[in-house]
Amino acid sequence: MTTTDIKWWQKAVVYQVYPRSFQDSNGDGIGDLKGIENRLDYIQELGADVIWLNPIYQSPDKDNGYDISDYDAINPDFGTMADFDSLLAAAHARGIKIVMDLVVNHSSDQHQWFIESRSGKDNPKRDFYIWRDPIDGHEPNNWSSFFSGSAWKYDEASGQYYLHLFVDGQPDLNWENEELREQVYQMMNRWVDKGIDGFRMDVISMISKPDGLPDAPLPEGNTYAIPVSLTANGPRVHDYLKEMRQKVLDNGDLMTVGETSGVDIENARKYAGVDGSELNMVFQFEHMGLDDNDNPALGKWNNQPVSLLKLKENLSKWQTELEGNSWNSLYWDNHDQPRIVSRFGNDSSEYRVVSAKMLATLLHFMQGTPYIYQGEELGMTNAYNLGWDDFDDVEIINGRDFVVNREKLADDATMLDYVHYKGRDNARTPMHWTAGPNAGFTTGQPWLKLNDNFPEINVEESLADPNSVFHHYQKLIRFRHEMPIITTGHYELLDPNDDQVYAYKRIGDEEELLIINNFTAEPVQRNYDFPANADLLISNYHDDQGTKLRPYESKVYHYHP
Template identity: 45%
Template sequence: MADLAVQTKQKKKTEKNSWWKEAVGYQIYPRSFKDSNHDGIGDLNGIRQKLPYLKELGIDFIWINPIYASPNVDNGYDISDYQAIHEDFGTMDDFQALLKEAHELGLKIIMDLVVNHTSDQHPWFIESKKSLDNPYRDYYHWADATNEVPPNNWQSFFGGSTWTYDETTEQSYFHVFAKEQPDLNWKNSNVRHEIYQMIRWWLDLGIDGFRIDAISHIQKEPWDFKITDNQWAPFMNVAGIELYLKELRAIFNEYNILTVGEASGVPHHEADAWTGDHGYFNMIFELEHCQRIGELGSQKGSIPHLKQSLNEWQTSLEHNGWNALYLENHDTPRSVSVYGDDSPEAAKALATVLLLLKGTPFIYQGQEVGMTNYPFRSIEEINAADTIHFYQTLLAQGKMTNEALKIAVNWSRDHGRTPFQWENASHGGFSTTEPWLKVNENYRIINAAQKEMENSSIFHHYQTLIRLKKQTDALIHGTFELLLPEHPTVFCYTRTTDTERWLILVQLDRKATSVSFPASWNYSEWEELLTTANINPLNQQMTLSDYEAHVYREKLV
């Protein structure tokens, strides 16, 4: 009996600590969400104003992109003080008020944890640059070099060398992103100690977890490592990283929180080591499904690749691990533009695919109202440093201005960063003054105010899907099986438990297409519970078009 009591207690603890399996997340890019003080920049009090909106949508937790003190070279991902709030967003008192009000509404808040690098304005790096024997020198990666010859030929994610020369000490420092974002040296135990203290400070403040940025890059190969086929191999999921991730896990396990790691370079067949029962995080963001097809300047997302990749992740984590589900975020264009035709029908179809997969869905701000890519007309409208660098590189290669712009902005991160379109009002209701980034002109017809007027709106469809998922055990814990895997535009899968089976059937195109299901199915037993088009009872032979989506249920007992 004692053993049974212990097992029961452990099971209840595990269920409590897995609240995120039954949750839906919402990502906020604070600079573009809601401006409360009329300076053209979104802020913490703007988020507070919109908490009732998020509660109405039905989400359970909010992931907020970096709000820390920063020179803003990379929009907050270059942090100069981990325990201070950037003045653009407000104060620490404002953050604590936001945290308190969110918790009172039953909403949790997770923060971005950026510990691969700091800003070059962080006090650690300022000290590190002073001399070769400075106590903080080894907080970062330094190597012998000259101004003309870097330590190796590795290239950064933002273009150019991963090394920047410092004339004062006649060495170069390492950075996988911009030169203003020097990488921390995780081999240094003092660095790790400082990071772990900071993590506990935030968790003790009462936040509910972290999205851990660029975490698969914290371990580097030796500087003489030779690149063969993958230019990112020297700093992507490098052997030895597990030592640091286990230390992080030990801290996270002290709290009942959600952790999701941004783990580029971690393939689906290795994901259970990162997110399984003994993994480092509750879930990870993968980047495998974000493949582009088409000519430069007109690339779209590949539906067949999306199906294949998501299927691989669903099946790889079927019995050990958990998926973090997303179609767009602050680093990608808008999913309705990438995988659809900017229409409400396409937005609803994509929502149906995303929300009912096995895993925790993350909705990116504006996705729930169908916000689309921005029609950038000049490079002056762009803020993203990597897009500007790409544009300048194309010009240097001889591209004409118009062609360079078309190619550079096609997949720009700024598509997802234009201000939230709240209503048909000046600047989309985001601000009363000119915003930091232009608002898409289609705010007059695509905005959150539509939710009050249209029961058939994209917002209401998200509401319905969220409610359906959270009320249905099969849509949370049920097994996943991809059907029609070879179909180029239809995304179809089942979610099954011992008592019922659900079928999600979505056409991701305008064109009419035919699909066939097994003759052995008892079609009279299937009930259609949700559709974005006309009711279309499940049959062995069906015709689908215009991004129509259907959700069916079959009771098995």
């Protein structure tokens, strides 16, 4: 890739906003669109180019907005369509683009399509969803919902089951139905016509189900099996996305990113190929699963830190094998992941700031489009003060029931420890704006309990401190905008068997970057080969001690070899 080939979204930095937890403007304890608009200057000061909005559509909120009952209406909790239009105009006035979450693997069971589909087998919209007869009085197959239990819900009126890979209020859409696909494309075009700048596509790799819906491999002792290997990258998914490209995505200079559970390199090259026939980039999850439990029955629920060797191997694989073929998304945090400084860093008072900066540096000098989840730029941590009565997330609630009550895989205290390490509500606690009441998020009662460390970790404190995590992210964003080598340079991993330091190079035609990251709380010695007159571009310490790396030290050298 040369500098003339760079697309706008390849140099962009995306800031993810979880509307419910970002900023409340009316005192009801729920973040809203006016609140986001009121904080656009903050996002602009950070330097982000794009806002990815989690779902703001009409929804009964069985899965915090990912169960949509009307794709063309705004959830009243967040405001009105006029509020959205105002937000879009205000963002565009600041040079910030808006990317919407697109959730079309499933809808809400309260969507008009499903209401009609459920009304009878002869209804024209019956085939908009996936209905099957019982087999020997049981579910059509052994698939599990991703939120525990069967992926099938029995409908007494019709005597059939419908498929829901997530909660039972999220019936899966049947993409085999051409009319359903056309309805989805028309809806997308209405948002494009409104002026939005792209789509983040939720679990888009699952829209094509395998022929015959066969049983999934069943872990020993389990009744149901999570069918990722069968439902991801299905037989017609690439055909559907090519059709979507022709019907919708070519109607504007849009940014598109697919959440592609179960994706491998081969499919990533198809989803986000340089030919531009499908999407711009994908989210892959391999590095997010490296700290899953060794017991497959427990899945993600674990409290053991990631192996640096595994992390290096995985991130390097995606850097090298997508180069020249497709495009990476770079992320640590999002609404479905715990806080990265608590997970891969060290959230103690001594090392939180330096380890948060180290993790940011490691990621932001790689090739790809970086995503920053709200509060990540402050070094926000997991919320250890939340107990069982405080959690809102359906995955946590169902996970506890499965692990503790049904399968007896862990006791309550151990499961709580797992949730404090891996639970999604760690990222969904409200944004910390000030050290004042409710962290400046709301004048009312927050919808989810605040992390109790907001008096020390908040925007007001971060903006005032030139050495804060915020200002480190600000510098990283500026480098990406100003230095083409970060976009175009070749990636080269150094010392793959070093289990303490993650070091790599970015290599351009006439310049190089050396990125060094100590992943431990211990001082270590490392000597890398680079010119003596190299410039120290950025560091998370105030001085450079050469070959000595202090705890979680991170530094980047720029030089001409």
